[in-house]
Amino acid sequence: MKPPAQSTRLPVRIESKLPAVGTTIFTVMSSLAAEKKAVNLGQGFPDFGCDPALIEMVDAAMKSGLNQYPPMTGAAPLRVAIADKIEGIYGYRYDADSEITVTAGATQAIFTAIQCCVHAGDEVLIIEPAYDSYVPSVLLAGGVPVFVQMNVGANGYTVPWDKVASALTSKTRLIIVNTPHNPSGSTLQEGDMTTLADLVRGTDILILADEVYEHMVYDGARHESVCRYPDLAARSFVVSSFGKTYHVTGWKVGFVAAPAALMAEFRKVHQFNVFTVNTPMQHGIAAYMANPAPYRELGAFYERKRNLFRAGLEKTRLRLLPAQGTYFQCVDYRAVSDLPEAEFAKWLTCEIGVAAIPVSAFYAEPRESGIVRFCFAKKDETLELALKRLAAI
Numbered sequence: 001m002k003p004p005a006q007s008t009r010l011p012v013r014i015e016s017k018l019p020a021v022g023t024t025i026f027t028v029m030s031s032l033a034a035e036k037k038a039v040n041l042g043q044g045f046p047d048f049g050c051d052p053a054l055i056e057m058v059d060a061a062m063k064s065g066l067n068q069y070p071p072m073t074g075a076a077p078l079r080v081a082i083a084d085k086i087e088g089i090y091g092y093r094y095d096a097d098s099e100i101t102v103t104a105g106a107t108q109a110i111f112t113a114i115q116c117c118v119h120a121g122d123e124v125l126i127i128e129p130a131y132d133s134y135v136p137s138v139l140l141a142g143g144v145p146v147f148v149q150m151n152v153g154a155n156g157y158t159v160p161w162d163k164v165a166s167a168l169t170s171k172t173r174l175i176i177v178n179t180p181h182n183p184s185g186s187t188l189q190e191g192d193m194t195t196l197a198d199l200v201r202g203t204d205i206l207i208l209a210d211e212v213y214e215h216m217v218y219d220g221a222r223h224e225s226v227c228r229y230p231d232l233a234a235r236s237f238v239v240s241s242f243g244k245t246y247h248v249t250g251w252k253v254g255f256v257a258a259p260a261a262l263m264a265e266f267r268k269v270h271q272f273n274v275f276t277v278n279t280p281m282q283h284g285i286a287a288y289m290a291n292p293a294p295y296r297e298l299g300a301f302y303e304r305k306r307n308l309f310r311a312g313l314e315k316t317r318l319r320l321l322p323a324q325g326t327y328f329q330c331v332d333y334r335a336v337s338d339l340p341e342a343e344f345a346k347w348l349t350c351e352i353g354v355a356a357i358p359v360s361a362f363y364a365e366p367r368e369s370g371i372v373r374f375c376f377a378k379k380d381e382t383l384e385l386a387l388k389r390l391a392a393i
């Protein structure tokens with residue numbers, strides 16, 4: 001028997017805490033891609049496996065009996081490995097005991113960081129286009145999102161710091177920055193970081209730095225982590241994701257690094273919203289991190305895929321935006337169509353057989369710029385098939 005609709009079955013009235021949240025465009029595009037047998041370059045995750053050695057290390061941890069609760073803050077060997085990695089790359093040392101926490105992916109780190117410092121009525125500055133978890137996390141904390149839109153032009157997406165400066169008020173509690181940036185593929189440069197440091201100096205504004213794509217930076221550039229800037233690191237929660245770094249997005253293991261006083265507040269919330277993260281994954285990842293090659297070589301791995309994909313796209317009428325980091329490539333399709341972005345993405349999926357994500361989905365108020373995002377974290381043959389189909393437009 002078909003269950004009755006929820007509205008008739010529920011004997012009480014529930015007022016949504018997130019009334020504007022519905023089915024996301026990611027779900028819509030993925031089901032459409034499956035239905036139309038389109039190559040799915042919409043979803044932001046790899047269609048290839050991780051290093052079998054990583055699986056063996058997790059397996060070994062499970063078999064050795066590491067299957068009960070780890071410490072609330074994360075397994076000690078993993079926290080030490082994270083602290084060593086950050087110091088090795090960015091030259092900033094976090095204390096593994098008091099300044100690093102292992103999280104259930106970056107999403108939980110972001111959510112928890114926001115809950116622990118944003119009070120009702122506090123303003124949180126969000127730079128758009130923005131990853132979709134920021135706004136709901138701010139709203140659930142009772143915070144007020146304040147939006148500044150990136151400029152987009154021939155040089156791609158850039159942050160208008162003058163507009164950020166004008167949007168700051170005495171109520172601003174947090175600024176969220178994301179570099180390398182999803183969906184635009186842009187990266188913040190040294191000048192951006194020093195400007196940000198100047199803007200917050202002498203205030204109580206905190207920074208949430210979403211750096212989940214930290215190892216995917218191209219063309220010889222370096223990742224400008226807030227950890228390279230002691231002034232910023234001193235007031236930042238820095239978030240990363242092993243899902244992105246080791247091609248295991250489904251494992252949902254990430255981490256946050258922050259000065260001890262901030263981390264103490266983070267952990268007060270963390271222990272009651274997840275308490276801790278599964279044990280064998282943590283020990284497996286810690287063992288795997290003994291070899292820095294996989295994360296140090298990740299940039300070159302994805303740069304080759306980016307180049308392959310861009311070389312194919314250059315033969316189409318789609319205009320390529322710069323892709324300095326992440327595994328996303330944005331294209332301006334206005335030479336091909338004047339459809340709004342969501343309609344164009346649907347047309348591309350149904351008629352051409354390649355799924356993409358409209359960048360308008362990353363804005364609170366829909367904003368049309370004639371740009372869609374492709375994900376190139378795919379096998380070469382997947383990218384080649386997509387390019388073959390895209391050659392038709």
Ligand SMILES: Cc1ncc(COP(=O)(O)O)c(C=O)c1O
Nearest residue numbers: 105106107131182212241243254
């Ligand atoms: C910018 C950004 N932040 C955070 C996340 C979430 O990462 P995780 O899967 O580790 O929760 C993603 C995943 O797509 C992302 O693109």
